[in-house]
Amino acid sequence: DIQMTQSPPTLSASVGDSVTITCRASQSINSWLAWYQQKPGKAPKFLIYKASTLQSGVPSRFSGRGSGTEFTLTISSLQPDDFATYYCLHYNSYPLIFGGGTKVEIK
């Protein structure tokens, strides 16, 4: 199985900061990577697919990059609504695997 290693587990930042989350795959997943945002007690919200394509309605301060085994999610100019946990997901092959998550908290 492909393993997904997400870092850092926790990230402390302030409103207006730019933050980057990294997701590494144990083998190439081409660009078949998605990002989700989840708030406590809620379902995940779909942000990005194919590594860098923004889902409709997602603010442009979110961006994704990468291919192969290394991927990043960048949130430029953090807003109060962005404090949440973020997960990457590979959908290159079975089983689909999520990264362990990155909690973005207020500094």
Next chain:
Amino acid sequence: EVQLVESGGGLVQPGGSLRLSCAASGFTFTAHFMEWVRQAPGKGLEWVGRIRHKAHGSTTEYAASVKGRFTISRDDSNNLLYLQMNSLETEDTAVYFCARGPSAATENFYYPMDVWGQGTTVIVSS
């Protein structure tokens, strides 16, 4: 409005069974693969399994942790998705989400879960 609503969660003893349902509305259910994802308390997301649509034989895929114990099925006439869970273990305690998977409109079905239900809670405990 595209919507997924799960039901059927509850408290069950180890070794017991439970069937979860997911009612879909607002989109062409028969065109989409459908997924189940779970989240144990305080933990991350775990993909449970997928069912393809009828055109792909309604075939299924499962995570190793549930294979042989869980069965995903669908009722296309009523836009319903099911998760039959047998031989439940305490480690199966989680919130279970149904999610919409890819359709033929996506790139060779390489597309992630885009719409999620609110989840239903399963507690396996004696």
